[in-house]
Amino acid sequence: MPGLFLSHNAELRCPDMHCDLHMHSTASDGTDAPSALAAIARSINVSAIALTDHDTTEGLPACAAACAELGIDFVPGIELSCDPHAKGLRPPRDTIQSDRKLGTLHILGFFVDPGNARLLDIHHRILRARLERNPQIIRNLQGLGVEIEYDEVLALAAGSGTKIVGRPHIAQVLVKKGYARSAQDAFAKYIGEGRPAYCRRDTLTPSEAIEAIHDAGGLASLAHPIQLRYADDAELEFIMERLRDAGLDAVEVRHCDHTPPLVEQYTQLAQRLGLLVSGGSDYHGSRKSVAMGSSRVPRDVFETLRERHTRFSGR
Ligand SMILES: [Zn+2]
Ligand SMILES: [Zn+2]
Numbered sequence: 447m448p449g450l451f452l453s454h455n456a457e458l459r460c461p462d463m464h465c466d467l468h469m470h471s472t473a474s475d476g477t478d479a480p481s482a483l484a485a486i487a488r489s490i491n492v493s494a495i496a497l498t499d500h501d502t503t504e505g506l507p508a509c510a511a512a513c514a515e516l517g518i519d520f521v522p523g524i525e526l527s528c529d530p531h532a533k534g535l536r537p538p539r540d541t542i543q544s545d546r547k548l549g550t551l552h553i554l555g556f557f558v559d560p561g562n563a564r565l566l567d568i569h570h571r572i573l574r575a576r577l578e579r580n581p582q583i584i585r586n587l588q589g590l591g592v593e594i595e596y597d598e599v600l601a602l603a604a605g606s607g608t609k610i611v612g613r614p615h616i617a618q619v620l621v622k623k624g625y626a627r628s629a630q631d632a633f634a635k636y637i638g639e640g641r642p643a644y645c646r647r648d649t650l651t652p653s654e655a656i657e658a659i660h661d662a663g664g665l666a667s668l669a670h671p672i673q674l675r676y677a678d679d680a681e682l683e684f685i686m687e688r689l690r691d692a693g694l695d696a697v698e699v700r701h702c703d704h705t706p707p708l709v710e711q712y713t714q715l716a717q718r719l720g721l722l723v724s725g726g727s728d729y730h731g732s733r734k735s736v737a738m739g740s741s742r743v744p745r746d747v748f749e750t751l752r753e754r755h756t757r758f759s760g761r
Contacts, residue, residue, distance in 0.1 A: 455470055456525065457612075459694075465494035465748035466739050467521060468554060468669065468726025469697065471496075473505030474525075477731030480505030480536050483738070484512035490554040492739045494748040496521035496556055496726065498669075501572045503560035518519075519748065524555040524565060525669060526658070527572070529649040535683045549675030551652060554667040554698060554724065555659035557755040562662035570649065580611055586643035587616075589635060613668060653692040667696035667724040667756055671712055672703050683715065690719050700725030700741040722750060 470476030471483060480497060485496045495518060506522045513520035524670070527650045528670050529550035558565060576718075584596045603611040617632035626632035636643040650658075659666040668689055676682040686697070697716045699709050700723075716723050725743035727736050 467496040469729040470488035474499035480509035494519035498523035552669035558662040696722035
């Protein structure tokens, strides 16, 4: 079969060298159908893939079937969004500025059961939270006498081209209508944590995510650590230790956002903490410029995780 997929790139000619354990389909925010991913992997000689859609396992059966047909090893996965400032996760700091970039904490699950009740429950909980939170903030603002409609926020968000509507858009409307001098001012006066129009977001804690992934029979890996926006290496290590203590199995070392020095740093950190490594492109189809397979993750990474999973499920 490899002869059918000749490439001018010598590295790509070897069918068994690489895997890609992080990608998205139309089941979340990717542009390729789950069933289309296997053929792309095959065409670039990536021999194992994990589909890791945001907060859903919906695409897994179709992707698994396509992979089986083309002889690609398939890892049923998920990527769960967690609270990047969960209690106790970061070292205590004196001040938290309202304009501090919050960071992102995503946990990948590998080898999960797509029909696991706890994962499905999380999926519904997150959908509900997304749908309910913004309108609630608007109602809170209206209750304070602010003349604002949710449609104004939606229109502004649509104009900015983003798919996810959030507080920054609400802040912009408040500025535009003269209720605040700046976005920071809008957060400080109305919509920041603890302010009168604030509405708590129902987010998963990292521990809940790790437990749910384990409950679904999977292994948990911290996705793209760089996106945590840690203040320094000490904070990164602090966070990683908390996650390891919560049961984390691995760290995503290779990722499109990681420079070679970061890959090296995260690899060493994983080793020091006794964690496995994972890696992937975070391919989203044509929505982003990152190509499948571009993180050049050695197939060994997949083999090691599979081996650990086999032992884990035998427990
Ligand atoms: Zn992510
Ligand atoms: Zn992702």
